[in-house]
Amino acid sequence: MRADAPKRAADYAPLAFPALMLTVFFVVPFGIMVMVSFFQRQPGGFYTPDFVFSSYERFLTAFFGGVLGFSLGLAALVSVICVAVGFPFAYELARTRRRVQVAWLVALLAVLSLSEVIIGFAWSTLLSRTAGISNLLVWLGLMERPTALTPNFGAVLTGMVYQAFPYTVLVLYPAMARLDPTLMEASRTLGAHPLRAFLTVVVPALRNTILATFIMVFVFALGSYLLPQLLGRPQHWTLSVLITDQAVYQSNLPFAAAMAVFLVLVTLSLVGLALLVGRKESAA
Amino acid sequence: MSGKLFRRVLFTLVALFLAAPLIVIAGVSVNAQRTLVFPPAGFSVRWYGEIFTDAAWRGALTASVAVAALSAALAVAIAFPLSWFLWRRYAPWARVFQMLGTAPFILPPVITALGFLTFWTTVGAYGQPWTVVVAHGIFFVTLPLVTLSLGFASIDRALVEAAATMGADDRTILRTIVFPLIRPYIVSGFAFAFVLSLNEYIVAYMTVGFTLETLPIKIFNSLRYGYTPTMAAVSILFVAVAALIFGLIARFGDLPKLLGAWSSRD
Numbered sequence: 370m371r372a373d374a375p376k377r378a379a380d381y382a383p384l385a386f387p388a389l390m391l392t393v394f395f396v397v398p399f400g401i402m403v404m405v406s407f408f409q410r411q412p413g414g415f416y417t418p419d420f421v422f423s424s425y426e427r428f429l430t431a432f433f434g435g436v437l438g439f440s441l442g443l444a445a446l447v448s449v450i451c452v453a454v455g456f457p458f459a460y461e462l463a464r465t466r467r468r469v470q471v472a473w474l475v476a477l478l479a480v481l482s483l484s485e486v487i488i489g490f491a492w493s494t495l496l497s498r499t500a501g502i503s504n505l506l507v508w509l510g511l512m513e514r515p516t517a518l519t520p521n522f523g524a525v526l527t528g529m530v531y532q533a534f535p536y537t538v539l540v541l542y543p544a545m546a547r548l549d550p551t552l553m554e555a556s557r558t559l560g561a562h563p564l565r566a567f568l569t570v571v572v573p574a575l576r577n578t579i580l581a582t583f584i585m586v587f588v589f590a591l592g593s594y595l596l597p598q599l600l601g602r603p604q605h606w607t608l609s610v611l612i613t614d615q616a617v618y619q620s621n622l623p624f625a626a627a628m629a630v631f632l633v634l635v636t637l638s639l640v641g642l643a644l645l646v647g648r649k650e651s652a653a
Numbered sequence: 654m655s656g657k658l659f660r661r662v663l664f665t666l667v668a669l670f671l672a673a674p675l676i677v678i679a680g681v682s683v684n685a686q687r688t689l690v691f692p693p694a695g696f697s698v699r700w701y702g703e704i705f706t707d708a709a710w711r712g713a714l715t716a717s718v719a720v721a722a723l724s725a726a727l728a729v730a731i732a733f734p735l736s737w738f739l740w741r742r743y744a745p746w747a748r749v750f751q752m753l754g755t756a757p758f759i760l761p762p763v764i765t766a767l768g769f770l771t772f773w774t775t776v777g778a779y780g781q782p783w784t785v786v787v788a789h790g791i792f793f794v795t796l797p798l799v800t801l802s803l804g805f806a807s808i809d810r811a812l813v814e815a816a817a818t819m820g821a822d823d824r825t826i827l828r829t830i831v832f833p834l835i836r837p838y839i840v841s842g843f844a845f846a847f848v849l850s851l852n853e854y855i856v857a858y859m860t861v862g863f864t865l866e867t868l869p870i871k872i873f874n875s876l877r878y879g880y881t882p883t884m885a886a887v888s889i890l891f892v893a894v895a896a897l898i899f900g901l902i903a904r905f906g907d908l909p910k911l912l913g914a915w916s917s918r919d
Contacts, residue, residue: 386730391731391750394772395757395768402768458664482849483892495673539912
């Protein structure tokens, strides 16, 4: 049976509830948020309807420029590490026995679903003085006495890589599973070393997939808001942290909304780019 | 270095990296004293008991499970008719709703959280416990949408064709053919949304953070007063529940296929 065009009003019935819910509870809140970003803030946490750009102008200060630059740099660094390790990992994963694959997928999903609160708590414990990895190093005789390895930039980076790595593998996995195995076999038959075959055959064949994955992981890492707080110092705060801070603690909803709108624009243009790059691959 | 050895080394390193924080957390969760030391001093499982006996932790657990179950049900209730319509009818413009359902999941979560905060404040429902159910239902609608569109794609249209030829209307087709075939995809979509809702912090915090404590909110709030073995026990419980649910999906369904890989030849 082919899908046929809806003819009577009754044919549209299944669409009613989903369309209503998504419009009322996603499109409308989003629209309100954009509107609020142009409102005039009053002292005391209130705001009045208006059309001013004062919230957007606050971006142009050096402080927010710094935060934005740091957020983008951190997300980029996380993505580079995740893709660099995740790419060969996903490739090998797609080539193991099915039973092993499924076990790994379950483990990756379990870690991916973990709350950022739990990841932050777990890593700060692992990097702490009393229960941390430094105790192991002392025991091995590599260190004098246990020390705390948090809060610092390395801790934030580690936590965010931990959070984004399973996501990276799961984004790469479908492409790896579909990769034609004869490509590798052919190059091996012609006498190429496995590493060389991987670098000269697999990587170029999936160049666009790598780029699209990098962008998706970048967007994912931009969303991290608790790990910079739990594992870092205030200078490691990202745009997501600032949005929460302005909305909840400073009661400055117009400014939070303006930053959110900006973040949406950045994200959407990146996702659009990823889709474009990914489409090229399937067309090629 | 041979390919086999490379694979083994890489898998081991990744496994260590992923397991390390969980091993430490599991270790500190069985400390006999209320301290976080690793290796644990003494052995006790009382902190696991405290999750269920301590009123505050039990309340947070109940709230989390209730929110997760209701919002996952809502996500499926939105995703099912939408995927059915998109499969049954040729209406390219209706894909807009599918994109709307995917958007919250792709954007940084803080955006959805702030959108709902402004919305509930505007309509005057800020802080009501049910608002988080609606917010999570919309936020996680992507997951059942993905599993259900895969499910519908796997249904042989000839079956439906045959039923229609015999005079079955849409409702009968849905009840007797489509629903039994699509049920596993409904269950896995629900399960994915349930697990993620259980763990979600920022949307829950910005909608009902000051009136209702879900488990992630409770852990975060307790962090300020110092780390306790109970938090570690809750975290381990979360990992175990997630692994169990995804394990069940893998056991009774085709996990690689659900994650977008074509069913490989065994």
